[in-house]
Amino acid sequence: MDVFEAVAEPSRRALLDELAQGERSAGELVATLPGLSQPAVSRHLRVLREAGLVEVRPDAQRRIYALRADALAEIDAWLGRYRRYWSGHLDALEAHLARTHQPPRSTPEGDS
Amino acid sequence: MDVFEAVAEPSRRALLDELAQGERSAGELVATLPGLSQPAVSRHLRVLREAGLVEVRPDAQRRIYALRADALAEIDAWLGRYRRYWSGHLDALEAHLARTHQPPRSTPEGDS
DNA sequence: GACGAGTATTACCATTTGATTATATAAACG
DNA sequence: CGTTTATATAATCAAATGGTAATACTCGTC
Incomplete structure (x- = not known):
């Protein structure tokens, strides 16, 4: 999915908006998206990752997401x-x- | 459909790119989109219209489309x-x- | 190694999207 | 008027999308 389509989704923009304030673990991101389940957020993060908009860094069991705004x-x-x-x-x-x-x-x- | 989703579609971006060069009739736009039927283009134009990205002006049977880039x-x-x-x-x-x-x-x- | 926490993936479902064909509408023109 | 030209709409369909529940995977801890 290209960057345009990735960004077209409101929930994904909300994720990016949150990440613009700093790195967040997947769980923290789930907490910031009320009404979205953990798998749903995980899938959106995957789309953002594949579009190059975020990058992940492992921290034990956690996955720390960071914005890659240059995409x-x-x-x-x-x-x-x-x-x-x-x-x-x-x-x-x-x-x-x-x-x-x-x-x-x-x-x-x-x-x- | 909001502006983000309207622009997420490659064919619609192509239409906007064409309109950025000047006004075009619907038929001319169909000609610039190889592989897209006339109804398909008409529907895309409708989406762009409803998103506020283009405006239409009638010219006899023709419909002249113009960019409204401020959207x-x-x-x-x-x-x-x-x-x-x-x-x-x-x-x-x-x-x-x-x-x-x-x-x-x-x-x-x-x-x- | 079993367990719990954290996250990704799978299977599945409902809705939406984009395309097509056929048809309707509207205006110029003989 | 009837026909041609130009465009929009309707009906229909396949594919993609986004969501949930259930499950698998991974890592630290006991």
């Missing part, structure tokens, strides 16, 4: 292509780069 | 909480935007 850079990079459309406060540099990357288009309608 | 700001806002973890290797524009949207390390707490 989110893929989403950020994709978003970057759209960012100029909504950041109203474009300064000169941004506007220049935006124009450089994407010259205005004249939309040739009427074919076919 | 992506929700994803950007969420990403912002993580951006400080990898912002070391951003290029100039991205780094600038990251700083503009989210001053690193000095954010007043208050996230949900």
Whole structure:
């Protein structure tokens, strides 16, 4: 499952949000997700792991999970292509780069 | 369907990528998605519409679709909480935007 | 080595998703 | 009007997803 799909799930975003505050054991993460069973959290963690969004470190029987936020850079990079459309406060540099990357288009309608 | 799920689908991202280059009629969008039938594209467009990511304008029998990238700001806002973890290797524009949207390390707490 | 704590995996089920074919709707055009 | 063009919707289906309960695995402790 790719990073986009991994992050699309609200419970998984909640897990990432928790891990953004620091490392957590699997059990602690279960405690922070009310209404989700331990196996459910374990499966979500597996998805996040396979997407490269978290990494695990064993600590006796515990599994300590840590965020690997750089995997989110893929989403950020994709978003970057759209960012100029909504950041109203474009300064000169941004506007220049935006124009450089994407010259205005004249939309040739009427074919076919 | 929320914006995260809407964007999680590769075909829908392809549609947005196409619309980022300018307005397109539904038929033109079908042509850019090889291997996807017209109804399939129409349904994806509906999802994008309901997520607020595109808007439609009628032109005779045609439906002209346009990007509404500001709906992506929700994803950007969420990403912002993580951006400080990898912002070391951003290029100039991205780094600038990251700083503009989210001053690193000095954010007043208050996230949900 | 048996036991308990902590976590992952399996088996299974309900729901959702994405695709397809066929059909409906709507507008231009003869 | 009837037809063609352009797009949306309905009906249906296979596959994927997310959840639970039960079970297996792993490690420290006794």
